[in-house]
Amino acid sequence: MAMKKSEMEAHHAEYEMLMDAARQAERDGFFRTAVELALSSCDNIDGMMQYKRKYEDAEFNSIRALDVVLSYAPLLLDYPSLDTVESLLKDNRRIERYTSENMIDKLADARALMWDAHRLWDHLESQGDALEDELCRVLEGTDDRWRLIIDAWEHIALVSRVPERGSYRLALCTRMGKVVSAKCASCGAVTEAPKAMFLEKMTCHKCRTKALFVILAPEAAADVKE
Secondary structure, rough: OOOOHHHHHHHHHHHHHHHHHHHHHHHHHOOOHHHHHHHHHHHHHHHHHHHHHHHOOOOEOOOOOHHHHHOOOHHHHHHHHHHHHHHHHOOOHHHHEOOOOHHHHHHHHHHHHHHHHHHHHHHHHHHHEHHHHHHHHHHHOHHHHHHHHHHHHHHHOOOEEEEOOOEEEEEOOOOOEOOOOEEEEEOOEEEEEHHHHOOOOOOOOOOOOOEEEEEEEEOOOOHHHH
């Protein structure tokens, strides 16, 4: 859809504002927040692209907002976000036309990553634990693939990773009634509650914002308490 310059500028500014916030959330390890912010910027992608192509003579290898979703949604087993990207690519052909990377292929890769993450989750859930260096034998795939998933899950405290015999013993941290520490994605305040409470947005006791909370690894929680 053709836009006036003022409309393109507004879309461009809104997109950059949201993506700045998404990049900060990504750096802070708030992956779900980064995905939500990236998705909220999608309504501005068309106007942003028109503005940058017309007034900045820009070319696009990819779209950063979509890259954030395709990178982190699979690791969070977030099927709906990938479906949202698929719908966007179908509805806005400009994205595929003006990006040098094949976004359809990147979406397919993201779905494959999510399938691997799901297989690993099922394996750990059914077996109780597993040695990291045996995953290729048991689940096939590559060491790099499993390490990518495990690194992300360890960062957001979904798995424990204990050294054992030159490898790591992996286990899910899924006792939903266990009291854990978590940080507000809005203001950074730390609170404690049963883990199940942090699966949905909750009202922060400090900033009063209804926000996602990021569960802290035990050592990080200990540092905060000190």
